[in-house]
Amino acid sequence: MRRPSLFRKILIGQIVIFGLVALGTSAFSAWNIYRKLMAERLSKGKAIVSSIVYTSQFLLESSPPETTQNAIDEFLAIEGVSYVFAIDADRNIIAHTFVPTIPTEIRALTNSETTGTVVRELEIEGVGQFIDISSPILLGVGGHAHVGIDKSEVVAHIREAIVQQLALILVLFALSAIASYLLIRQITQPLVQLTEYAQQLSARNFPSDIDIRSTDEIGLLAATMQSMASEISGFLARLERAVDDTTRKLQQAQSQVVHNEKMTSLGQMVAGVAHEINNPVGFIHSNTSHVSEYVKELLEYLQLYRVYYPEPHPEIQERSEEIELDFLQEDLEKTLGSMRMGTNRIRELVSSLRNFSRLDESAIKAVNLHEGIDSTLVILRHRLKATSDRPEIRIVKKYGELPLVECYPSQLNQVFVNLIGNAIDALESATARIEDGMLKVEIYTAVIADQAIIRVRDNGSGIPAEVREKIFDPFFTTKPIGKGTGLGLSISHHIVTEKHRGRLVCRSESGYGTEFEIVIPLCLTGESEAPPTDEAELPAAERS
Amino acid sequence: MAYFESVNRSGGVNGKRIEIRTYDDSYDPAKTIQNTIRLVEEDALLLFNYVGTPTVTRMLPLLNHYRDLDIQLFFPHTGAQPQRQFPYRDRVFNLRASYDRETEGLVDKFVATNRKKIAIFYQADAYGRSGWNGVQRGLEKYGLDILEEATYRRGADYDTDLSEQVELLRAVEPDAVIVVGSDKASAAFIRDARDADWDVPISIVSFVNTPNLLSILSQESRETGRDYDFNLVSSEVVPSYKDLSLPAVREYRNAIDRYNPEPPQGFEFEGYRSPRYSHTSFEGFLNAKLLVEILKNTETKDGKYHREALVEAAESLKDFDLGIGTPISFNADDRQALNTVYYTTVENGRFVPLHDWEAWAE
Numbered sequence: 001m002r003r004p005s006l007f008r009k010i011l012i013g014q015i016v017i018f019g020l021v022a023l024g025t026s027a028f029s030a031w032n033i034y035r036k037l038m039a040e041r042l043s044k045g046k047a048i049v050s051s052i053v054y055t056s057q058f059l060l061e062s063s064p065p066e067t068t069q070n071a072i073d074e075f076l077a078i079e080g081v082s083y084v085f086a087i088d089a090d091r092n093i094i095a096h097t098f099v100p101t102i103p104t105e106i107r108a109l110t111n112s113e114t115t116g117t118v119v120r121e122l123e124i125e126g127v128g129q130f131i132d133i134s135s136p137i138l139l140g141v142g143g144h145a146h147v148g149i150d151k152s153e154v155v156a157h158i159r160e161a162i163v164q165q166l167a168l169i170l171v172l173f174a175l176s177a178i179a180s181y182l183l184i185r186q187i188t189q190p191l192v193q194l195t196e197y198a199q200q201l202s203a204r205n206f207p208s209d210i211d212i213r214s215t216d217e218i219g220l221l222a223a224t225m226q227s228m229a230s231e232i233s234g235f236l237a238r239l240e241r242a243v244d245d246t247t248r249k250l251q252q253a254q255s256q257v258v259h260n261e262k263m264t265s266l267g268q269m270v271a272g273v274a275h276e277i278n279n280p281v282g283f284i285h286s287n288t289s290h291v292s293e294y295v296k297e298l299l300e301y302l303q304l305y306r307v308y309y310p311e312p313h314p315e316i317q318e319r320s321e322e323i324e325l326d327f328l329q330e331d332l333e334k335t336l337g338s339m340r341m342g343t344n345r346i347r348e349l350v351s352s353l354r355n356f357s358r359l360d361e362s363a364i365k366a367v368n369l370h371e372g373i374d375s376t377l378v379i380l381r382h383r384l385k386a387t388s389d390r391p392e393i394r395i396v397k398k399y400g401e402l403p404l405v406e407c408y409p410s411q412l413n414q415v416f417v418n419l420i421g422n423a424i425d426a427l428e429s430a431t432a433r434i435e436d437g438m439l440k441v442e443i444y445t446a447v448i449a450d451q452a453i454i455r456v457r458d459n460g461s462g463i464p465a466e467v468r469e470k471i472f473d474p475f476f477t478t479k480p481i482g483k484g485t486g487l488g489l490s491i492s493h494h495i496v497t498e499k500h501r502g503r504l505v506c507r508s509e510s511g512y513g514t515e516f517e518i519v520i521p522l523c524l525t526g527e528s529e530a531p532p533t534d535e536a537e538l539p540a541a542e543r544s
Numbered sequence: 545m546a547y548f549e550s551v552n553r554s555g556g557v558n559g560k561r562i563e564i565r566t567y568d569d570s571y572d573p574a575k576t577i578q579n580t581i582r583l584v585e586e587d588a589l590l591l592f593n594y595v596g597t598p599t600v601t602r603m604l605p606l607l608n609h610y611r612d613l614d615i616q617l618f619f620p621h622t623g624a625q626p627q628r629q630f631p632y633r634d635r636v637f638n639l640r641a642s643y644d645r646e647t648e649g650l651v652d653k654f655v656a657t658n659r660k661k662i663a664i665f666y667q668a669d670a671y672g673r674s675g676w677n678g679v680q681r682g683l684e685k686y687g688l689d690i691l692e693e694a695t696y697r698r699g700a701d702y703d704t705d706l707s708e709q710v711e712l713l714r715a716v717e718p719d720a721v722i723v724v725g726s727d728k729a730s731a732a733f734i735r736d737a738r739d740a741d742w743d744v745p746i747s748i749v750s751f752v753n754t755p756n757l758l759s760i761l762s763q764e765s766r767e768t769g770r771d772y773d774f775n776l777v778s779s780e781v782v783p784s785y786k787d788l789s790l791p792a793v794r795e796y797r798n799a800i801d802r803y804n805p806e807p808p809q810g811f812e813f814e815g816y817r818s819p820r821y822s823h824t825s826f827e828g829f830l831n832a833k834l835l836v837e838i839l840k841n842t843e844t845k846d847g848k849y850h851r852e853a854l855v856e857a858a859e860s861l862k863d864f865d866l867g868i869g870t871p872i873s874f875n876a877d878d879r880q881a882l883n884t885v886y887y888t889t890v891e892n893g894r895f896v897p898l899h900d901w902e903a904w905a906e
Contacts, residue, residue, distance in 0.1 A: 064625030069673035100709040101694045
């Protein structure tokens with residue numbers, strides 16, 4: 001905890017300050033009290049001595065010692081006076097106040113010769129330190145009077161005063177400690193709150209509010225921290241979004257690269273194969289008309305033979321019957337027609353493949369989108385046929401009037417393949433749920449306000465909402481492992497939104513099918529200053 | 545008290561009852577002065593039987609202050625010197641001998657028995673100083689000095705530890721110790737000396753109530769199993785109350801037995817029973833008897849006593865037989881009646897007159 005630590009520091013500071021104050025004032029007081037008390041005691045002692053001396057002048061000679069004793073007993077009662085004694089001219093102590101007996105130091109004192117008032121320091125063993133003040137009576141003829149002032153009593157006074165002073169300082173210290181504790185608590189309470197707040201911030205937890213009501217610097221700090229936190233919070237959110245965005249773009253770019261590479265190889269292969277097939281099919285196709293003509297002339301020639309030689313050699317007769325000549329004549333024409341149709345279809349397919357791969361069309365080009373869609377359908381035709389599991393899938397074309405659209409044709413063709421392919425996948429996995437038993441993919445095109453709209457709709461089982469949120473995420477797939485890459489829609493989304501500045505929207509209702517809508521501007525080059533094609537972003541696509 | 549009681553019962557003095565007012569001063573000089581002022585203001589005829597040296601010596605200046613009232617102190621129960629000297633000698637009549645006479649007498653007796661090393665233990669005030677002065681003077685006559693002195697504070701009771709003083713005096717090996725103290729302090733000193741196995745002769749003075757002292761010591765003896773009542777001498781200022789050959793002793797005992805006086809009201813102490821007879825009470829009896837005699841001789845004016853007449857009657861007393869074998873006289877120059885000191889010692893647990901000092905010889 002921070003509070004006790006701060007309190008401890010201040011407490012130590014206070015102890016030091018109060019200690020110094022206590023030490024200083026005690027020393028000063030002790031010195032002062034000692035000085036004043038000693039001066040006071042000294043003057044008191046002198047006064048007593050002179051008083052005794054004065055009265056003794058009348059008493060000593062004529063009075064009995066009881067009177068002298070009474071007089072010194074009176075003086076003993078004065079505070080600070082420890083002993084009083086009187087000695088006569090023969091240096092005998094004639095009255096004193098010592099209990100239990102006269103100390104030897106005092107006895108020694110009586111023998112010293114003095115004239116006038118004398119102040120002496122005197123230590124009496126086992127009793128203490130005294131200040132002895134003596135004065136002669138009648139210039140020493142009448143003896144001497146002595147008064148002893150107890151020094152240790154002065155020291156005791158000082159000690160008492162110091163103890164009282166220290167007690168007072170201690171009380172003040174306690175009060176001050178309590179006051180500072182309260183003050184520190186008042187200061188640290190918001191600090192602790194602030195700290196907790198800061199800790200929450202460190203944990204990237206952004207509490208909306210902290211309850212610090214103080215109006216001082218701490219309150220200001222709290223407010224500042226709060227606004228800073230909200231800024232950081234906003235910044236972090238933006239940063240996260242940016243990172244998410246970048247990550248997604250990166251993933252898309254990566255998948256695009258992979259896909260493009262794949263598609264490019266595939267396209268090259270397809271183009272090569274189509275090219276190789278195209279030539280032989282071309283001359284097969286062109287020769288079939290010659291073959292047809294030759295066969296027709298040969299048959300006319302045979303007819304002439306049969307007219308002018310009705311009775312042929314039996315062997316010829318036998319042979320013509322054996323080969324069913326009549327049927328052969330009839331069927332030959334049909335066979336040739338069918339061959340011509342076959343080569344036609346091969347040529348059509350090869351043309352579609354070439355059209356689809358569009359190796360020569362990776363740049364922006366104004367194209368008829370219907371051609372692309374049709375090419376796509378040709379390629380996917382084999383998947384439409386009825387299987388043992390489901391009936392045939394019907395394609396319903398609802399083409400509107402569509403002008404040439406500026407776009408990247410091969411890329412859009414990929415999108416068509418993806419969308420129509422997905423529609424077919426959806427229908428294949430949802431057969432049981434089709435109410436009227438008819439599987440269909442509806443393709444709708446239109447132009448609305450300089451924008452081309454292409455919708456691909458299936459009547460499959462639809463996409464649940466929780467899946468729909470993620471369908472454009474890269475590598476997201478509901479298909480079994482090995483069947484889907486999870487890249488198709490992600491790439492399509494990228495192509496539509498980024499390359500063509502359009503929109504790819506998915507509408508779906510569970511149980512009623514799914515509709516994908518592509519909206520792209522008719523004119524791609526004129527609307528944007530910078531062409532969306534980015535060398536850095538799609539190098540593979542550009543290279544090919 | 546007993547004597548006044550008997551006088552009052554037999555008709556008083558000249559047909560007048562004697563009224564006694566008693567105030568306690570607790571042996572405190574300040575209270576003594578207070579009580580004296582009170583008595584003067586209550587218009588007492590005379591002051592009588594004050595007890596104690598520090599108390600009496602301190603109130604003496606009051607008597608000079610009331611010089612115009614001519615109030616007299618009769619027979620204070622103290623042997624101190626001031627009331628026997630100028631400037632107070634005209635205010636006080638003394639019956640008993642003085643302390644210095646007592647202690648001087650003790651010194652004479654000790655020196656006579658070849659006990660020349662005399663130490664003194666005394667109360668650190670005027671009373672002690674008075675006794676000390678007597679010892680000093682007594683020894684001076686023989687060219688001797690006090691061997692060692694020790695003191696105690698006034699007010700010390702029997703529980704006070706006096707072993708330090710005992711050790712101080714014992715260290716110089718005196719032949720005798722003269723104690724000038726109160727009952728309790730004297731008893732405590734004797735106890736501590738004997739407890740320290742010190743059997744030096746110890747003398748006490750008349751201020752001590754000897755039966756009281758003995759009762760304290762025998763109580764101690766019962767508790768510790770030691771003997772405390774040997775080698776003790778007491779100096780007295782009145783003859784022994786046991787000497788039945790004296791008419792005054794008989795009269796004293798008669799009065800005590802008859803009236804069995806209790807202490808004045810307010811003076812009872814729990815657990816304290818004053819001894820039936822004692823030198824102290826005998827002295828009080830003699831004081832009272834002498835006062836009554838003076839009162840009898842005092843002329844009254846208009847049936848009233850006046851202080852001038854009282855002083856006149858007292859100072860003209862001549863060869864009055866108090867019943868102790870010594871005639872009593874006062875005159876204007878001599879207000880000291882007795883100078884005789886009597887000595888007693890303990891035998892069989894009682895203080896008896898000491899006649900054979902030779903037995904104490906070293």
